[in-house]
Amino acid sequence: MDTTELLKKVRKIEIKTKGLSNHIFSGEYHSAFKGRGMSFSEVREYTFGDDVRTIDWNVTARFSHPYVKVFEEERELTVMLLVDISKSALFGSVQQTKRDLITEICAVLSFSAIHNHDKVGVVFFSNGIEKYIPPKKGSSHTLRIIRDLLSMEATRPGTDIAAALRFFNNAVKKKSIVFLLSDFFADGYEDALQIVARKHDLIGIHVYDPHEKELPAVGLVKMMDAETGETLWLDTLDAQVRKKYAAQFQQHVQYCRNAFTRSGASLISIRTDEDYVRILQGFFVRRI
Known part of the structure; x- marks a missing residue:
């Protein structure tokens, strides 16, 4: 992506998400989080x-x-975004990829925080820490975050959520509002999740594609693992294949839910073809 194209995308995201933040989320954000610090x-x-x-x-x-x-x-809160940029987030079968949705949600949360005079910081991670942006205030800082959300690429395969949580816990000492955005195709992060949730207000945002939940019956399909590059052929007309595929996704979701429940943290699930505005608003209102 060249500089001109990147700037156009940054501006497009800014116009859309800043409007949502100012006119829709500002009241809900303030009520949900102000007073909790x-x-x-x-x-x-x-x-x-x-x-x-x-x-x-x-x-x-x-x-x-x-x-x-x-x-x-506390008059000022710190909002931290822990953003999964691993290659599995590039998948999308409908209007947008998981990465596109994560970018929009992060932009909305960033503008909501800035509108309420809070600091925002980001940890980009894949199978390790890719980049850390310390929390700061200001619109120019938010635009830098959006630019990096659009341009950052994973330099290593895989996803290590535990490493991201440990890094954050060491880097940010002040109690923060933490949004962990990922498709959560990882395991072994329960202990790190519990440690962060004891001190911080931790909210997981699980982003997934409808075709990850259920395979369409369209015949023989070549599937590729975005992380490893491995491929295999699946007969999607076989009911048993589709049933096993759906069961594996449900097992993955249940693991994620159990980990968040045991840690005392919150978890939101958003599909790439769903109205994330409605889902986030509902979550904020339930916290009031």
Whole structure:
């Protein structure tokens, strides 16, 4: 992609997603996340109706009278995007590829954060860390993120979600809102997921194509693994082949759901032919 074409794509994404962010997501984003970032302010004596979970047991023991911790809303949040750019994300059988959808969602989230005066940063990963953009404010910073979302390519095959989570946990110490965007064709990331979810507000966004869920019955098809380049032929008219294919996808989805449930993190699934605006809005509203 040459510079002129890249700039045209950046501008197109900016116009579409900035409008969505300003006119649709700004209220939902603010309500869903503002107020969830709380910092310790002081302690005071317990009064009837206070949440017992806020009791400071050390101070209470010292004065033999219950005291509670008082928190105040942090004025500024940090939003981190952990973006899977592995080659499997280049697949798409309908309007757009998984990578296209991930790019749009990241742009919307970035503009929503900037609109609410928050910082945004990105970790691009495949089978390792491809690039890290530290969190900053400002529209020019967001446009840099969009440019990289459009132009970044994986330099190694495979997907290592655990490595991305570990890198983020070491690089960003402040409690953050973390969006992990991937097709999640990986395993072995449960422990890293739990560690990040203990400290940060972690939301997974599982992006998938309808033909990954179910094979169309169109005859003999040559399939290629985007990560390894390996190919095989499948007879899609064979009902057993389609059944096994669908079962493998469901197994993959269930693994992902179980990992997020056990870690206490949230998970959203969005198909490439679905209205991601409606799905994200619904998720934000449920968090209010």
